[in-house]
Amino acid sequence: MSAVSVPESVITPEADKPVRVKLPRRALHGVVLLDKPLGLSSNDALQKVKRLFRAEKAGHTGTLDPLATGLLPLCLGAATKFSQVSLDSDKRYTATLRLGQTTTTGDLEGQVVTDVPVNLTREAVEAACAAFLGPIDQVPPMHSALKHEGKALYEYARQGIEIAREPRRITIHQLDILSWQNETLVIDVRCSKGTYIRTLAEDIGRHLGCGAHLTALRRTACGPVAIGQAVTLEALQAMTEAERDALICPVDVLVSDWPDVLLSHEDAGRFLSGMRRRLELPDALAMRVYGPNPTLTREQRPRIFLGSAHVTAGELIPSRLLSPAEVQSQILLP
Incomplete structure (x- = not known):
């Protein structure tokens, strides 16, 4: 039996069509301060920003009506653990x-x-x-x-x-x-x-x-962040990935108005494991907790954010903790 002849145009790949390459999502941690445009819902704005940054995890800090514009903090990765703080703030x-x-x-x-x-x-x-x-x-x-x-x-x-x-x-x-x-x-x-x-x-x-x-x-x-620090969606879309990444605020920006404490290397490790630490501190409903940066070459970031805690009767009690990978991401920042 003779082979069936198939026109070459049928079996030749369509070379003129661009091949879509799906880029992998990234484990980003921090806050993007967006100046939300008129007519866009908070969730639509979140999804657009999440795609631009290729972020694995993202969430907003409370809705802003489509008819409203202005500051919409968007949390990436570890920052989502503190989105409720922004929701509850003035x-x-x-x-x-x-x-x-x-x-x-x-x-x-x-x-x-x-x-x-x-x-x-x-x-x-x-x-x-x-x-x-x-x-x-x-x-x-x-x-x-x-x-x-x-x-x-x-x-x-x-x-x-x-x-x-x-x-x-x-x-x-x-x-x-x-x-x-x-x-x-x-x-x-x-x-x-x-x-x-x-x-x-x-x-x-x-x-x-x-x-x-x-x-x-x-x-x-x-809360402690203002519209002067925000970027428009249009500006984000026009930037390179490196330029966008440079605009990501640290995870602790949403709690930057809380009192803070810097633990020793030993106490920092125990705090991250969920242990209470006995410290001479006044009672406080909420505190930022930091540990020392183990990378001696990083003078611009001498301390690393570990999470939040409250203080009762001289005890520092963990509230929200960053994971080891989330802590490590701060050390590795350029």
């Missing part, structure tokens, strides 16, 4: 309010409900802002990701269902007027975790008697 925002107009959602996404003329004095606006300073009770908005019977509140809101919400105690540490002109009020807010700036905007409008909603929101600080 936040700072620049918020723009539209006075005289309310919406169904408290922001630009909703339909306008009321629209009234605005005739206010500077004194009235200042008094309204001052009224919300300090500890206050705030009712979470229906258009939020809070769960009720396993379902987010915004899902009920989209169905026209109103769920009773209990007020939450929050603290407004600072509330300054950056600018005010007729219907537009821009404020600088420093607040405790769990504060809804959208609700604060509505409450200020309600206090003024004209109503208000949030038209723009930018997060400018999260």
Whole structure:
């Protein structure tokens, strides 16, 4: 039997098509301070940054609404162990309010409900802002990701269902007027975790008697880190891998405002094994713990972050520990 003739074009490889090479993931440890763009969810931003860095493990430190911009700390590797710290920390925002107009959602996404003329004095606006300073009770908005019977509140809101919400105690540490002109009020807010700036905007409008909603929101600080240290997604995409890697902050940046202690080489090893250490230290709810750098040629990094601890009755008690590989990664940094 003769062989079947097959056209050469069928068996010849398609050389004009680029071959995709999947690069391996890397065990990176640290924090990327991202300036999140408008319209992107926190998870979408996280996934884009994770792919850019080819990181094995990454997580964010609490969501920032798609309609908000600004500081979004993203944790890589060992830094994910301290993401809750950032979630629980105070936040700072620049918020723009539209006075005289309310919406169904408290922001630009909703339909306008009321629209009234605005005739206010500077004194009235200042008094309204001052009224919300300090500890206050705030009712979470229906258009939020809070769960009720396993379902987010915004899902009920989209169905026209109103769920009773209990007020939450929050603290407004600072509330300054950056600018005010007729219907537009821009404020600088420093607040405790769990504060809804959208609700604060509505409450200020309600206090003024004209109503208000949030038209723009930018997060400018999260705990000890600030927007001035952040990089945009666009800038990251334009960088080489080496340039991106140089922007990774140390694992301990999210706890840099905690008191710290440097252990001896012997105590550091025992601490990393989970043992308590007896030290002459005052009681503390949270501390950064370091050990000496065993690499004598590294003068720029004389100590290595080991994890967190608390101090009770003179005992340093481990809370979150880095693994040996995570500790070693700091020593090997260029």
